[in-house]
Amino acid sequence: MKVISLVPSITEALFDLGLTENEVIGRTKFCIHPHEQIKNVEIVGGTKNINIEKIKSLQPDLILANKEENVKEQVEALMHDFKVMVTHVETVEDNYYLVKSLGNIFRQEEKAKAYNLKTYEVLNQAKINSRIKVAYLIWKNPYMTIGSDTFIHHILTEIGFENSFKDKIRYPEIKVEDLAKTDIIMLSSEPFPFKEKHMEELKAFYPDKKIMIVDGEAFSWYGTHIAKCGKYFNELLSEINSFQ
Structure with a gap:
């Protein structure tokens, strides 16, 4: 599956879950982690000024966006041509379900589970x-x-x-x-x-x-x-x- 992420933290999560630049084919200029792995991924603008024509040229199977970080009108424009998953993360529980969903979509359920458990462990100890x-x-x-x-x-x-x-x-x-x-x-x-x-x-x-x-x-x-x-x-x- 070819995916474009318009959200820096989600881009990081995709690589943490085991995806590579072969699957993650587009990112924003603010997607900076993991540094070595994102170097070869095409930049499709910023989180607030997406280059829609560039995205169209890449022909992704899925675009990952966020209600808060991306511009509604730009995301809706992409929805005419592509499958777009719009995320909204406000609570720790929301975060749990985001990571779980990504794990399910990309068949990395065990890695997603491990990251969720580690997140709760970190917060419980802090x-x-x-x-x-x-x-x-x-x-x-x-x-x-x-x-x-x-x-x-x-x-x-x-x-x-x-x-x-x-x-x-x-x-x-x-x-x-x-x-x-x-x-x-x-x-x-x-x-x-x-x-x-x-x-x-x-x-x-x-x-x-x-x-x-x-x-x-x-x-x-x-x-x-x-x-x-x-x-x-x-x-x-x-x-x-x-x-x-």
Whole structure:
């Protein structure tokens, strides 16, 4: 089966489940894992600006898209000519069924099962010592955070954090002043590439708060990625526990 993935984390999952560039014939420019294996896979645009003509030239049997990451009109245009599977992953349970479905479609049921078990193992072992209010920032100018209907929120909650903006939905804009009651400010490495200088800017407002840059992939890449983040989460929580 020839497949095109329009979702970076799903592209990674396909290779983790045992597919090769012989089956995965198209990807977005943001599909960067696994680095060595995706090199020879055709790029069909970005997640938000798909090159439909390029996709048509590749004639895939299946296109994998995502409700949040891809543009509805572009996906619907592809549906006229191709079989398109539109995914929507908000909770850990949704993630389980995504990986299971991919395993069934590509006859890699055992590998899918193993990744799902490992994902739950990683999340069960990554537990914070006490309830801590966290603000997870994904953008700057304006600052944007995550609401309760996002995958990131559910990963934070699973680990034991309390999302300071759990009463919001999607990706609300906030002001610096809105962070006053949060314990820890997490600056995600993506989609906005937060750096040390951005930490310093916030420290000018909140010198006593824990402000840290976190690996955005570990919190937002659904599929098989979290199964490989055990060491990262353990180190992250060790740093946070030592701060309390």
